[in-house]
Amino acid sequence: MKKLTLIILLIFIGIQFVPMDVPADVPSKAEDAIQAPENVQAILKRSCFDCHSNHTTYPWYSHVAPVSWFTKGHVKEGREKMNFSTWAGYDDEKKLKYLEKIPKAIKSKMPLPTYLIMHQDAKLSDADKKVLEDWATEAAFDLE
Numbered sequence: 001m002k003k004l005t006l007i008i009l010l011i012f013i014g015i016q017f018v019p020m021d022v023p024a025d026v027p028s029k030a031e032d033a034i035q036a037p038e039n040v041q042a043i044l045k046r047s048c049f050d051c052h053s054n055h056t057t058y059p060w061y062s063h064v065a066p067v068s069w070f071t072k073g074h075v076k077e078g079r080e081k082m083n084f085s086t087w088a089g090y091d092d093e094k095k096l097k098y099l100e101k102i103p104k105a106i107k108s109k110m111p112l113p114t115y116l117i118m119h120q121d122a123k124l125s126d127a128d129k130k131v132l133e134d135w136a137t138e139a140a141f142d143l144e
């Protein structure tokens with residue numbers, strides 16, 4: 001048993017040497033960010049911005065492997081997919097595409113379940129989901 005603990009400890013130390021820099025903050029202009037009613041903004045900020053904006057708040061353990069590997073991938077991929085910090089620069093077609101995907105995404109996989117383990121406060125309540133859904137539907141309607 002002692003040997004196994006030592007092996008696990010050594011593996012844990014070893015993986016810390018695998019490069020793990022998480023995506024840095026990217027400066028962005030306020031006017032490029034998404035415009036939405038205050039209650040919608042508050043939910044997006046709390047539950048989505050860590051992966052879908054240029055400004056991620058990293059807890060200390062997000063720098064420690066293997067959590068850092070997930071974190072790096074999630075933030076990189078999340079920003080590439082849909083970035084609320086550069087939303088105003090998207091053309092209408094792209095905005096529409098994401099607005100139509102948001103209701104589906106929050107029903108199934110967003111925020112990512114692995115993220116919610118350590119970010120309970122980011123969990124969407126039924127009321128939050130309704131606010132986001134109504135907003136996305138209405139905003140999509142306005143674009144069409």
Ligand code: HEC
Binds near residue numbers: 048074082110
């Ligand atoms: C922990 C990181 C993380 C958080 C937090 C997060 N997302 Fe995501 N999101 C991702 C990643 C990674 C992808 C791309 C991979 C995928 O589609 O599963 C993604 C993709 C999406 C997509 C595109 C789905 C598609 O099919 O193209 C939508 C829409 C989305 N997220 C909405 C949200 C909303 C709304 C929130 C907040 C309620 C949120 N996400 C919170 C990481 C995150």
